[in-house]
Amino acid sequence: MNSAIVVAAGKASRFGQDKMLVDIDGYPLIYRTLQAFIGCDAIHEIIVVVNTNNKQRIEELFSDEPKVFITLGGENRVESVNAGLRLVNRRCDFVVIHDGARPYVTQALLKRVLDVAIKSGSGCAIPYVYPVDTIYMESADGANVVERESLMRVQTPQCFDYQKLCIAYYNAMRASYTDDSQVYRSEYGKLDFVEGDPNNVKVTYPSDVKSIRIGNGVDSHRLVAGRDLILGGVKIPYELGLLGHSDADVLVHAVMDAILSAVGERDIGVLFPDTDPQYKDISSLALLRKVMKTVQAKGRSVKSVSAVIVCEKPKLSEYIPQMCACLSSVVGVPLSCVSISATTTEGMGIIGNGEGIGCMAVCLAE
Numbered sequence: 001m002n003s004a005i006v007v008a009a010g011k012a013s014r015f016g017q018d019k020m021l022v023d024i025d026g027y028p029l030i031y032r033t034l035q036a037f038i039g040c041d042a043i044h045e046i047i048v049v050v051n052t053n054n055k056q057r058i059e060e061l062f063s064d065e066p067k068v069f070i071t072l073g074g075e076n077r078v079e080s081v082n083a084g085l086r087l088v089n090r091r092c093d094f095v096v097i098h099d100g101a102r103p104y105v106t107q108a109l110l111k112r113v114l115d116v117a118i119k120s121g122s123g124c125a126i127p128y129v130y131p132v133d134t135i136y137m138e139s140a141d142g143a144n145v146v147e148r149e150s151l152m153r154v155q156t157p158q159c160f161d162y163q164k165l166c167i168a169y170y171n172a173m174r175a176s177y178t179d180d181s182q183v184y185r186s187e188y189g190k191l192d193f194v195e196g197d198p199n200n201v202k203v204t205y206p207s208d209v210k211s212i213r214i215g216n217g218v219d220s221h222r223l224v225a226g227r228d229l230i231l232g233g234v235k236i237p238y239e240l241g242l243l244g245h246s247d248a249d250v251l252v253h254a255v256m257d258a259i260l261s262a263v264g265e266r267d268i269g270v271l272f273p274d275t276d277p278q279y280k281d282i283s284s285l286a287l288l289r290k291v292m293k294t295v296q297a298k299g300r301s302v303k304s305v306s307a308v309i310v311c312e313k314p315k316l317s318e319y320i321p322q323m324c325a326c327l328s329s330v331v332g333v334p335l336s337c338v339s340i341s342a343t344t345t346e347g348m349g350i351i352g353n354g355e356g357i358g359c360m361a362v363c364l365a366e
């Protein structure tokens with residue numbers, strides 16, 4: 001049988017909060033990390049090493065998982081892994097040690113380290129990737145470039161022969177290693193390596209957490225005489241214009257609702273009520289700027305916007321590049337990330353008979 005030890009006991013001083021519990025698309029980071037292990041048939045038990053602050057929450061998260069056991073860690077990596085090893089089933093053949101802060105670990109990588117460790121002469125498998133940056137080594141006579149191919153960035157999960165690892169850790173009790181492969185190497189000298197996964201990053205800073213969400217927005221306004229027709233911030237020559245409390249820019253309204261939805265906020269009807277005199281005849285682009293401030297304040301950013309205008313008349317195609325440029329500048333995304341198209345309903349229904357214009361939009365936010 002094989003066991004896993006997932007270390008989630010760190011202080012996370014560079015992150016500013018307990019990163020094990022930070023939200024990634026609706027689930028705490030540590031919950032994401034464990035999914036590859038829970039789903040792997042070759043792993044029979046998972047020991048999560050926690051700290052006194054996150055213990056209760058992590059216990060609650062996995063209370064229904066028969067494979068998961070929780071234990072308190074120590075002051076440093078060596079102490080925490082030792083605490084995990086004390087709980088490992090004595091019949092264990094191989095033990096996989098993983099950083100709790102690597103939530104993007106895949107079952108494929110887990111299988112790879114297990115397979116290589118089982119076949120290896122050293123009884124271990126250490127995943128690595130080559131650095132992509134050019135690296136200099138500082139020295140007394142300046143700085144010299146280090147050959148990238150001679151450097152290996154070591155990741156987890158690392159897999160070890162259980163009996164051999166216990167001996168190595170027993171002897172390393174008072175040392176301050178930051179990585180389990182160092183402990184194993186100090187005892188046995190030799191390591192076997194396996195190709196890692198560049199996506200398997202160790203979350204260290206808040207920006208390492210990638211969370212992508214989509215948002216939807218729909219709007220429609222009636223066409224009337226005596227109003228300007230404004231779409232996407234562009235004034236379009238036509239005998240009718242859209243009726244509304246603001247300038248009734250139906251495209252910008254749908255886009256704003258899509259953006260707000262993608263960042264988990266309420267819609268523009270709640271944010272900018274049409275009973276509020278300060279929004280009377282206001283340019284919808286001014287409202288869009290306010291929406292972008294909200295996005296910023298939430299630490300989110302818009303990646304792309306796509307909209308479809310549903311309109312029988314007038315023909316809009318020649319104005320679309322201008323609308324895209326306008327949205328791109330206000331939303332703050334490259335022109336290539338804004339797409340606007342226009343369609344008709346072929347004369348059917350209230351839009352088809354020219355009573356109004358509708359718009360649908362989607363937004364991708366990170």
Ligand code: MG
Nearest residue numbers: 219220250253
């Ligand atoms: Mg509207």
